[in-house]
Amino acid sequence: MCGFIGILSGPRAAFDAADGMLVLQHRGQDAAGITTFDGDAFHTHRGGGYVQQIFDPDILTGLEGRMAIGHTRYPTVGGGTEADAQPLYTNHPYGIAMAHNGNVTNFGELKRDLSDKDDRRLGTNCDVEAILNVFASALQRRRTKDWVETVYAAMREVFTRVRGSYSGVAIVGGKGLVAFRDPFGIKPAILGMRREGRRRHWCVCSESAALNVLGYEVVGDLDPGEAVVIEPNGKIHRKVVAGRGKKQHRPCIFEFVYFARPDSVLDDISVYRARIRMGAALAQRIMARRIQPDVVVPVPDSARPAALEAARVLQVRYREGLLKNRYVGRTFIMPDQGNRERNVRAKLTTVPMELEGKKVLLVDDSVVRGTTTKATIQMVREAGATEVYVGVASPKIKHPCPYGIDMQTRSEFVARNNRSEKVIAERIGADGVVYLSINDLVKSVKGPTSRVGSFCHACMDGDYPTGDVTAEVLRGLESERNRAHRNANKALANK
Numbered sequence: 001m002c003g004f005i006g007i008l009s010g011p012r013a014a015f016d017a018a019d020g021m022l023v024l025q026h027r028g029q030d031a032a033g034i035t036t037f038d039g040d041a042f043h044t045h046r047g048g049g050y051v052q053q054i055f056d057p058d059i060l061t062g063l064e065g066r067m068a069i070g071h072t073r074y075p076t077v078g079g080g081t082e083a084d085a086q087p088l089y090t091n092h093p094y095g096i097a098m099a100h101n102g103n104v105t106n107f108g109e110l111k112r113d114l115s116d117k118d119d120r121r122l123g124t125n126c127d128v129e130a131i132l133n134v135f136a137s138a139l140q141r142r143r144t145k146d147w148v149e150t151v152y153a154a155m156r157e158v159f160t161r162v163r164g165s166y167s168g169v170a171i172v173g174g175k176g177l178v179a180f181r182d183p184f185g186i187k188p189a190i191l192g193m194r195r196e197g198r199r200r201h202w203c204v205c206s207e208s209a210a211l212n213v214l215g216y217e218v219v220g221d222l223d224p225g226e227a228v229v230i231e232p233n234g235k236i237h238r239k240v241v242a243g244r245g246k247k248q249h250r251p252c253i254f255e256f257v258y259f260a261r262p263d264s265v266l267d268d269i270s271v272y273r274a275r276i277r278m279g280a281a282l283a284q285r286i287m288a289r290r291i292q293p294d295v296v297v298p299v300p301d302s303a304r305p306a307a308l309e310a311a312r313v314l315q316v317r318y319r320e321g322l323l324k325n326r327y328v329g330r331t332f333i334m335p336d337q338g339n340r341e342r343n344v345r346a347k348l349t350t351v352p353m354e355l356e357g358k359k360v361l362l363v364d365d366s367v368v369r370g371t372t373t374k375a376t377i378q379m380v381r382e383a384g385a386t387e388v389y390v391g392v393a394s395p396k397i398k399h400p401c402p403y404g405i406d407m408q409t410r411s412e413f414v415a416r417n418n419r420s421e422k423v424i425a426e427r428i429g430a431d432g433v434v435y436l437s438i439n440d441l442v443k444s445v446k447g448p449t450s451r452v453g454s455f456c457h458a459c460m461d462g463d464y465p466t467g468d469v470t471a472e473v474l475r476g477l478e479s480e481r482n483r484a485h486r487n488a489n490k491a492l493a494n495k
Helices: 013-023 058-062 106-115 130-141 149-161 208-216 253-261 270-290 304-314 339-348 371-382 422-426 438-444 471-493
Strands: 003-008 030-036 042-048 067-073 088-090 098-104 164-172 176-181 190-196 199-205 215-219 225-230 236-240 294-298 322-325 349-351 359-364 387-392 432-435
Touching: 003 013, 003 098, 003 164, 013 030, 013 058, 013 067, 013 199, 013 208, 030 098, 030 164, 030 349, 042 215, 067 098, 067 164, 088 130, 098 130, 106 130, 149 176, 149 225, 164 349, 176 199, 176 270, 190 208, 215 359, 253 270, 253 387, 270 304, 270 359, 270 387, 270 432, 270 438, 294 304, 304 359, 322 371, 339 349, 339 371, 349 371, 359 371, 359 471, 371 387, 371 422, 422 432
Parallel strands: 294 359, 359 387, 387 432
Antiparallel strands: 003 067, 003 199, 030 042, 030 067, 088 098, 098 164, 164 176, 176 225, 190 199, 190 215, 225 236, 322 349
16 A cells, blocks of 8 residues: 555646645555656756655645656665655666555565566666566567557557556656556556646546545546556646456445545445445344444544444444554554554553443444554553453455555464454454454445445455456465564664
């Protein structure tokens, strides 16, 4: 999971990109970068940390040009070093800079093929570099007088050679912006337009919330397998060039559970309303279990809409019994388990008067490793709760995700080996745990939309939509992630 944005606007496109990246900061906290093109040269600034730490007005002023792409990084493949920060660049042909969200499952194979067959050697462990070089190589070989058709042909090759889940945007020097979404549409990508006089400005990004903040009208989501070409004069071209379009659309359901902002709309689905429906479904399961809490308390922030609706349906008081320190990052997307454990108590504090002497139902959006949940339950007990139950507004996470979420190490899952809710409750110190079923979640997220027929929920049921995820692939991803964790811990120890 990362956040990307691409803009074709006025001469201060970098400022718009930075503002959009602030809205997308929740999607990645490891690093950020912006690349612009001024009609002659590319300008890039990247660094580790948050957007506000990396960019100031002087830096943004130096990033000249009407075209800009930006990225907030959450490391999956790659070690989280500044060299792996995006956007990445290649100078041939034309000069191309690219940023993406997702994970390439055949990265190692592509790295070898690009060296052996395309005479292109990658310089980082960041998988966007593989996409970038496949695209660049295809552009060179398939170049025709018709630029748009050349891009379509190149993107067909990208979609054929690059497996996994990915959406992104590129600046092609002198040619414009190119945006894309993989043939299964697993990762989100949405297009917006803003008029200034006769000129049309364009923006493509990971979530609609960024478009709203920047004053862009939502045009719509990219379809699976779609390529979008935006020329420097603002003329736009769109075409589905691979796959079966909406017939094989499988967007990631975890976007609606946790990743996306509640004020975003993805594939015509309101994230906020989806979470409200999750809360109502969760309440029904809690009532079926005959759990009767005195108070419903959300684990902030993603679970708040579900907790509000669960409390309404249960006819139980809703209270903010946990307060979040907003200066501590999202613990789930921190790069290693040690950081998550250290940051739980720094992230949350209790309001004892709302918990003391009460049977508390904590509502959380998901429980993956159980680290945060176990520490939270202990804090609530220390504040005087007599009983603590956990309502989870999603199903059990049991399978590794190869598509760009840091859930690649099966041994970390608290629900591994198909553990029962009773066993999970014992392990995290709760009096009881209630999960949604996959059917409950799908119905809650889908709601009234007709755009999406099914979702990717492979982390819950092991059904990987791309059809190429084998046990060997999963072992390789787990090995890579464990290696990255070890390297990160060594670097921390050596500071």
